[in-house]
Amino acid sequence: MRKERKSRAFNPRYVSPCQGILPGFEHPYDRELDPSNRWVVLSHLIPWDALCSKYLSQTGRSGAGRRPLNPRIALGALIIKYMLDLDDRETVEQISENIYMQYFLGYPSFTSDKPFDASLFVDIRKRLSMDNINEINEKIVQLKTRFEESSGKQTETSCRKVDGEKGDTPSEKSDNEEPAPVLPENETNGSNEITDENLPCQPSDGPAEIHKGRLLIDATVCPQDIAYPTDLDLLSDAREKSEQLIDIIYDRQLHGDKPRTYRRIARKEYLHTAQKKKKSKKQIRSAIRKQLGYLCRNIRSLHHLLDAYPVLPFDRYERKYFYVIQTLSDQQLTMFKTRTHTIEDRIVSIHQPHVRPIVRGKAKAAVEFGSKIQVAIIEGISFLDKLSWDAFNEGSFLEESVEKYRTRFGFYPRELLADKIYCTRTNRKILKDKGSGIQLRAKPLGRPAAASALSIHVSPGERNAIEGKFGQAKTAYGMNRIRARLKITSESWIAGIILVLNLVKLAGAVAPCFIMNICRNFSAWMFGMVSELSTMPGGDIYQRSFSPVTTA
16 A cells, blocks of 8 residues: 655754854745644634633723733633643743744734733633633534534534424424524634624523433543642641741740740651651651641640730731641541541642542552542533532432533433443432433343343443543643642633633534535535536537436
8 A cells, every 4th residue: 555645844954053043044924824723723713702701701891000911812821721731931931932822812913022921820710710611611512513514514412493383303494494604704813703692502492302412421530739648748748837837927026935846856857757768657657746746836836926916917828828737737636546547628738728539449549639520521522510629429410410411402312321330220210200311321220131231231432432531631631730729720720621622622523614615615616617608609518517417
C-alpha cells in the first residue's frame, strides 16, 4: 500500500547564533492568517454573546471609574488556559506572543503587550461559577443541534415543535416546515451571535411518555494539588503556622515576655523521624505525640495573647488558619487517644481545609483527595450534574440526573447506561415508575429468561465514551491536578475543563457540517449553470451530460 506523503515544515540550514540578527528574521505578519487554525475555527463557533452576558451579570456595570476588561478577553484567556493546561502566568505570556490567540480573543491587530495581570484569573474564576458554566454548556448543545440539523443529520435529542393534537410526537415533522437556518456570521468579530430568541432547542412541554436519546452517567474524583497528607506532616505544618500567628500578635508593651514555642527543638524532632526511609509504628506515634504537645502549647499561648485584645487582631486569612489549626488539633488528639485513623470531616490540608479524603479502591490510588463529581454525557456533550467535596454514593443521584435530562430536553431518555453501583433495586423501581420507556442497559437482577438475557446487556465498549471523557479531561486538560486553592475557584476550574471538552467536541462536529454545506452549495451552483447552458443554442448536450442516469 502506497504511503501518503506528509507535508512538513521548511528545514532551514543551520546558522550560528552569532551570525543571526533580529531585523533580518523573516516573519509572516504581512500574510493572511490560516483559516483552518484551531483558534480561528473556535473563535467562529463559540457563542460569545451567551458567555459574555453570563460573565457581565456577575460583575455588574457602572459608569464611573475605568472601563472594565473586555469579557471576551477574560473568558477567552480562561479557555486558552484550560485547553493548553497552563498556569496563570504562562497563559498571559502565551497570549502576548501568539497572534492566533489574540485573534481568538477578538483583538483587531497583534500586540506584544500582556492583556492583563495574571492575578486577575482568580477574580475571573470567582465570577464564572459552576452554575453559569452549566448554562453555557446547555447552549452549546443547542448550537451543536442546529449545526447538525443544517447539515441534514438528525439526532435523537433534536427538539421539534409538538403539535396540539394528542398522539403527535416531536419526531413527526411537517413537510411545510422550513429547516433551521444556518447561524449568521458577525462581520465585526467573526463570531456567531447566539441569543435566547434564535436558540433552536428549548425544552418543550410535550407528553411525559416521550423517550428519546441515550444518557450516560458516571462519577470520578478530581484530585487537588496538595502534598500527600500524613498525620506527622499535618501537625508539623499546623505547628509552624501557630508560631507565625504568635509572632504576628505578640506585642512587648502589651504582653511582656514572649511565650516559649521551642520551634527549633520541635523542628529537629520532626525531621529526625520524617527523614527516615523506614519508620516503625512506635516511632511515628512517638513523633506525633511530641508534635501534638508543641501544637497544643502554642494554641494555649495564642488564646492567652488574644485576651489582651478587645477584638480579634487577625485579617481574614490569618483568622482562617487560626480556626483550622484548632480543628486539626482536636481531630488529631481524638484519633491519637482512640488509636484510629478516621474521623468525620477530616482535614488533610491546612491551606485547603475544604478538601476531604475520598476512598476509591482503585489500583493506582486507594484514596484520593479532592472533589467528587458526577458527569452526564448526552450526544457527546458533557454536563456537570453534581460536585461535592464530601464522598457520596453516586447511585442515590440517578433519579436527579434523569430529571435534569428531562428539564434540558423536555423528555426522558430512551436508554440509560450506568455503572453497576447505579443499578440497585431502588433505582430500578424509580425508573419503572417513570414509565416503561426508560431502558436501563444493565444486567438484570435474578435469573433472566433465555430470550431476553442478552437484549439489555451492555456490550463491551458501550460505556467507553464517558470513561474516555474522564481520561481526556485528566490527561490533556489537567483535571487530575486542580491547582486552585480556594473552594469556589476550584469548582470553577473543574467546570471550565468540562466547558473546554464541549467546545472541542463542537469543533469536531461542525467541521463535517461545513463540508456538507459546501458540497450542497456547489451542487446547486452546478445545476443552475447546466440549466443556463441548456437554454442556449446547442445546449441540450450539457443537459444530457449532467442529467442523472435512470434505470428501469
